[in-house]
Amino acid sequence: MKQDITLKREGQFLAFLKPLVGKFTPNFQRMDIMGSLKKxxxxxxxxxxxxxxxxxxxxxxxxxxxxxxIEKALNEQGAVAAEAERACIASGDSSCQPNTLPSPLQVWASLQSLIADHKVITADKAAFVEKMSERNAQLIAQGKDAIVYTGRASFVDIVLTSIKTVFAGFLLALLIAVPIGIVIGLSPSLRSAFNWFIQIFKPVSPVVWYLLVFMIVKTLYIGDSSDNAFVISFISVGLCAMWATLVNTAMGVSTVDKDYINVAKVLKLGTFQKIFKVILPSSLPLIFTGLRITLSVAWMVLIAIELLAQSQGLGLFVWEEFQNGANDSNSKIIVAMFVIGIIGFLLDRLMLAIQNMVSFNKNESV
Amino acid sequence: MAYLELNNIYKTYGEGDSSTEVLSNINLSIEEGEFVAIVGFTGSGKTTLVNLINGLLKPTSGEVLFKGQPVIDTSHERGVIFQNYSLLPWLTVGQNVFMAVKEAFPKENKTFLKQRVSDYVAMVGLSPAINKRPKELSGGMRQRVAVARALAMNPEMIIMDEPLGALDALTRGNLQDEILNIWSQDKRTALLITNDVDEGIYMADRIIPLKPGPNATLGPEFKIDIERPRDKTALNDNPNFKKTRNAIIEYLMDIGNERKSVSQKEYVLPDISPKSFVA
Structure with a gap:
């Protein structure tokens, strides 16, 4: 039944467009409007x-x-049980619903329930802050830590944590990879010194990076009871994702057009002037290509790393929903899938916009 | 002593067996205020010669003397106009010129520098395009920016490496006049590298052909005794022009043929005829 409605809607939609198309055709901007309309x-x-x-x-x-x-009930318990099972499934009771790929409508409902849940949690949080404000003021006056809300995180909080982690990791990758890339791009001997390092560590899987970072951070945080999941996950994300930027920056810096280097020599620019006025601007397009790849890799590995690091982000959300096995778990996972995809797409657009803004070669945008 | 002197210059690329000698036994002297053109085929080592004079390359043996001092590095005293403009694409016209001016006059204040930039951009007729990037300009306009950049540094000598090589004939003619015009104002020493004999005769006081490489060396010089300012249209009827032009072209053709005949090899063809299948 439901799918019939969908199909009918399509028909209605196209029919609805027909008069619109007719209305626009005599217009002088016809081709343009027709083109975008068609798209x-x-x-x-x-x-x-x-x-x-x-x-x-x-x-x-x-x-x-x-x-x-139903068949199983019939074979094992007889016809009465089978009929009961059939009735149970038809009634939509949650105890006997098949647990499989959710339909679009179920996913939509889950999205709404997640938003409603967010509203409830936000209200809870506000009430908590309100209630504790006096007590917290006293605690702070006594020089003690204030009591913070430690309840469940809402879906929006989870998404924000993921975005925060990705940006922290991206920033870390940028701060490590760009300077090192510039240095090894400028010096052929440092390039060969770093080459084996890059070749070996570039293909290492996110999971292994996580374990390595965990080993180190765990020891650094020893005796400290604070939550280090965020630190571990953003460092792992940064280390996983930085290679594209490192390689691209080194490549961009080492392959600056010889003409530009000659100009720098003829104008007698100092070393710093040469790096900042000639070499870096000319390698910016490649550096940004690297950063764009880094950001998309960061977002991709984030999910796996959050899951391992037990950081309160989308990765952990997906895994917990799967383990949970509740009636709406599967549709919540699909909601998370769409949210991950859409945010990844938006991040890529953001980087492309920045790349086009700083790049002198406007035609190169892909 | 000459203003610029090249003594027994040899330039070899590569090492050992794979090395090729590009320039050999180059001797040249240019007086102050002279306009000299070096004419040669493509690939004859013209750019190598230019880079030796402006200090981008060092000779394998021999020495380049500029005002009696050996050239060991680039210098603001020798302005260079490159063949392919070499403008920085991320800077505007004004910024490209400003960068050069700032390096050439490190002690001057910003107002002076800005004034100088706008003066020289105006001189090459690009004031309306001062805020445009090289990409938005035509080839001729780009080369004008390169001219403005080189001259704004107030060099004592201008070195031009096929500056008009990539331009169409009409733009080429206009820019030749413009460069001559600018040159005639203060008669700086100028060295023009070109592959166009007519351009050399029209612009220079003296033309020296470069025998093609490897082992390129300078040929006999040709003096151009034509009154300045020269008129391009009248030039064709000038008997002096015709004579010099023919002499230079004949010389270049001769060495061209010489080069060809050197590489010509006698191939012995086998004595065979088609087999007859008719038994």
Whole structure:
């Protein structure tokens, strides 16, 4: 039934556009409007097809599992039990629902429940702060630590933690990789000194990076009861993701156009002037290409690393929902999947915008 | 003593067996205020010669003397205009010139520097484009920026490495006039490297052909006794121009043919004829 509605909507949508198209055709900007309209229609259409296929797929999986359950009841407990099972599944009772790929509508409902949950938690938090304000003021006056809210994190908090981790890791990668890249790009002997290091550590998996960072940070934080999950995860993310920037920066700096170097020589620029006025500006496009790859790698490895580090981000959220196995866990995982994808896409757009802003070669944007 | 002197210059690239001698036994002397053109085929080592004079390269043996002092590094006294403009693409026209001016006059204040930049950009007729980037300019405009950049540093000598090589014929003619115009104002010493004999004759006091490399060396010089300012259209009817032009071209053709005949090899063809299948 549901999928019928979707299909009908598509039909209605296109029909609804027809008069609009007619209205715009005599316009002098016709080609342009037609072009963008066509693009929009194609995009919307493909989204609807995707949702339709998803819906059909989840429906098929749901039926397969439901039939299996009924069959099993029939084989093991007899016809009465099977009929009871069938009734239970049809009634939508959560105790006997098949646990499979959720439909788009279930995911949508989960998103809304996550937002509602966020509102509840925010209200809780505000109430807590309100209630504790007097006590906390006293504690601070006595020189003690204030009592902070330690309740459950809402979905929005989780997403913010992930974004914070990714940016901290990205910043770490930038601070390590760009200066080292410049230095080894400038000096061929340092380049060969670092080469084996880069070649060996570049392909190491995020999981192994996490373990390495864990070994070191654990010892550094020894005797300290504070939560170091955030520190471990952002350092691991940074170390995993920095290689693209390192290699690109070194490459950009070492392959500056010979003409520019000649100009620097003829103008008799000092070493610092030469680096900051000629070499760095000319290698900026490559450095930014590296940073863009670094940011997308950082976002990709983040999920795995948060899961391992037990850092309160999307990675841990996904894993906990999977372990949880509640009725709406699967649809929450899919919500997280979309949120991860959309944020990754937005981060890439952000980097592209910055890259285009600083790059002198405007035509090179890909 | 000459203003610029090249004594027995040899320049070799590479080491050992794989080395190639690009320039050999180059002797040249240029007087102050002279406009000298060196004409040669592409790949004959012209750019190497220029880089030896401006200090970007060091000779394998021999010495380059500028005002009696050996050239060991680049200097603001010798301004260079490169073949491919070599403007920094991330800087605007004004910024490109400013960078050079700031290096050439480190003690001057910003107002002076800015004034100088706008003066020289105006001189090459690019004031409206002062805030544009090289990408937005045509080839001729870019080379004008390079001219402004070189001259704004107030060099005592201008070295031009095929400055108009990449331009179309019309722009080329205009820029030749502009460079001559600027040169005639204070008669700085100028060295022009070119592959265009007409351009050399039109602009220079003296033309020296460069025999093609490897082992490139300078040929006999040709004096151009044509009154300045020269008129490009009248030049074609000038008997002096025709004579010099023919002499230079004949010389260059001769060495070109010489080079060809040296590399010519006699191939012995086998004595064969098509096999007859008709038995």
């Amino acid at each position: 929009t229609v194609i995009t919307i259409f493909s989204v609807l097809v995707f949702l339709g296929l998803w819906h059909l797929g989840s429906k098929a999986l749901y039926n397969k599992e439901a039939n299996f359950k």
